[in-house]
Amino acid sequence: MGHAAVLTHEIRAVIPGHPLTKGSMKCVGRRGRVAHVLLESDDSGAKARWRAFIADSTRRGWPAGQQAVKGQPLGADITFTLDRPKSHYGTGRNAGKVKAAYTAAFPVGHDTGDVDKLLRLVLDALQDGDVIPDDCAVVDTLARKRYVDATSAEPDVLGHPGVVIRLYPIEVPAP
Template structure:
């Protein structure tokens, strides 16, 4: 497989974007307080990576985005007392509760656009994504965050630094 045009690891708690709530005055706001910090974390990690590539221009062509989100396991997955710190046999292998994967993708793609990685998230023609718990499988991190890769689809051999 060719090298991705762009590749970063982001540390922080992934925040979903999409659900809105109305306050008492009727104004809409994001339901998750994690959206803004997550978008900022992605944006800053992307800007740091792009700082080393003076030739970088936001991708304005079909791309494939691959994102693996790493989430913290809930405390309920672990035993108590003398079994504290031990994973219960009933603990699931994959995250199946909130946040929703599509909402995590939404916030992440918007942050990539804000950082200048993509001209717009509409250029994403192919998407691969997943949720993992900390240290459980390929691309799972030691702490919450995400591994993000972007490939050019029209000219995949054209490399860019990241």
Template sequence: MTAPTFQLTVYGTPAPQGSKNRNAHGALYESSAAVKPWREAVKFAALDALTHDTQWRPLDEAVRLDVVFTVKRPKHHYGTGRNAGVLKPSAPCFPTGKPDLDKLVRSTQDALTDAGVLADDSCVTAVFAAKAYVLTGTDALSHPGAVLRIWSQPNVSKEPQP
């Protein structure tokens, strides 16, 4: 497999791009207060990575996005008292609760667009996304965050020739 066109590691608590609400004056705002810090973390990490590439132009061709979100285990996965640091046998291996994976991808794609990595998030034609607990698998980080890789998709013939 070829090297990714762009890759990035972001630290922070992944947050979903949720619904929008209206205040009493009719202005829209995010229903999740955590989405702004997450989008800022992704944006600033991307901008920092792009400062080293003076020739960078936002990607406007078809791309594939691979992202692994690392989330912290809830406290109830661990024992209490002298077993406070011991994982319970009943603790799940994978984070199946909130936040929803598709909403995490939405907030991350929006941040990549804001940072100038993507010209528009509509150029993402394929997505591989996963959630993992801290240090529990490939690309799982030691702290909450995400590992992102973007590959340019090959431009194959649009229609078969007779």
């Protein structure tokens, strides 16, 4: 990342795919002479592949000269669009239609992931993709989970699984 680049306005990126959480961290080691090591659980490698996909997608698709610089405060508005469970859909002639009881449902089940862990993986991927120098530069966040809904009134809810990332500079007030 070049030092001349600076994020001057909001950038929106749409990344298709099935959002995954950053794994839980586990401390391994003992006190004393051996340092503790934090390991992230990812037995299948799927989380690492999703993180690399986001990093590669943003690296290739991010506007030139719009990477944040070290010390620049940033805001992130991130929407995760998740597949609905099969139980939300009708059967027979109603196959593919969301049941009325589930049209306003939010993804709150254990299988939808914690929003903070979803967010952590995306912020790490933005750092890997050279969009931000360090994820600690993000000082404001808004993260939301929604189900796939092609007719949603919310602008960043997708008609397919994926994540919408809006990254913007935080204006520092003049002294």
